[in-house]
Amino acid sequence: MIERRSIFKEVAVHGALIVGALAMIIPFVWMVSTSFKLPKEIFVFPPTWIPSEPTIKNYVDLFRNLDFARPFLNTVIVSGSITFLSVLFSSMAGYAFAKFRFRGRDALFMLILATIMVPGQMTIIPVFLMLRHLGLINTYSGLIIPAMVSAFNVFFMRQFIITIPDDLLEAAKMDGAREGFLYFKIILPLSGPALSTIAIFTFTGSWNSFLWPLIIAQDERMYTLPVAISVLAGQYGENIAIQMAGSCIVIAPILVFFIFAQRYFIKGISLTGMKF
């Protein structure tokens, strides 16, 4: 009797998890399936899960007629640069806040911490005006530079580097090594996991970011993928299949990336509550 009850329970628990998992996955399956359909099959009812005449026409159209290569390239350039600069500058600042000794260090660090609380919308208008004044609207610099600042990354790196034993650094200093050398030869090599974590989060965050590119990239040639998708949805409201193909192109790279790096995502979140 007890045996049967526990089997029942296991079936119920796994059943519930599977139903939930389906709810998570179906939008993706539906997106992929629709993106390979011909326009006439879109409005077939009841819906078909597997396209009856699979076609890559939507993808071809996207790149040939709508020039989707450009926003794709823009997004790669912008996200890549933001990630590189953010990781570089936050690891440098994190090292300084963790190991340097100077007056006002902790006060300065507290000031940086305080800005984590401020919602992003607070800075958008002044930064927009500043960049407009400098003629940086519709430029890569305008998309990259304001986004490379992350108080959280500095905080994260500082917390990690502070756990590197001082003895290691002192020993190297005895041999006459300077701070620059220590950074490259000791700090960076020992910070691998922390660097990967912030790199992954920063890259995903900037790949997905929308409001800032929407404001800065007003010229078609400077669109990032999310902006291009939002414009596509507005202009090709009727052509569902091409929208789904576009969504696939935005979502797929990050999804593949996530499958390979999920360990870092999950660790980053469970240790610090890190968000994009």
Next chain:
Amino acid sequence: MKTRFVWILVFIGPALAAMFIFLIIPIFASFLLSVTDFNVFSLTDWSRANYVGIDNFRDLLSDPLFWRSLLNTVYCLVVAMPLTVMISLGIAMLINRERTLFKGLFRVIYFLPFVTNTVAIAVVWGWILNMHYGLLNWFLGLFGISGPNWLGDPTFAMPSIIMLVVWKAIGYNMILFMAGLQNIPDFLYEAAELDGASSWQKFIHITLPMLRPTMLFVTTMMIIGYLQLFEEPYMLTGGGPLNSTLSVVLYLYRQGFRFFELGYASAIAVALFLIIITITLVRMRLTRHSY
């Protein structure tokens, strides 16, 4: 031993300069802009903006659209927050059980929506929620239910947006709850079992109290995040129908970057900032007293 000034400058300089220019100074500038009438004419010549005192805030208080957007945003928050907490905690507990199979697989699947681009997946959801050809109404139809015009009906538009918001947020919060659950020592449950406690009693008297720090963090992040609702209504409804999904940030975007009423939009930003800070502080204060 003090570090030499040059090194301090080299290592902190870039991050600090960027932070001052793009974060700290703009925060103060937002307050300054919010007391001006900075608009489309001031864009080309900043000197044409005038100091108007608290006029923007006075206008804001009597602006029905602002109140509407605030009401909508709070509606989203008070519905989506408990839903997200219940679902993600429930899933975390189910996956965390010793006897659950394929834990890793479930964890990855539930986490997928969180890493997904909101704009792109919103396009997909818009299609799923389509009244005539959408997957959701087809599914409801299997049970003989004729689904509503999700995005076109003011009653159902916000619930549709909440659906997408919660769907995306589950994975992130589930991971945090799983980490919190793993920190609860087993002996607490074992002791309770010896005393004959039921599953429900263990949940109420052990799991929930022990998850308090996680719960505080999760809800605080959620309040901050949900109050900044923007991409979902921007993509799915554009704030409509009849402004039923107009959120505060969407209204800010509209005023600031459609009408270029940047002074007024800054006042909205300041108001949102004050609301978020107040709620967060009150939330922390309340929790402290409940210990």
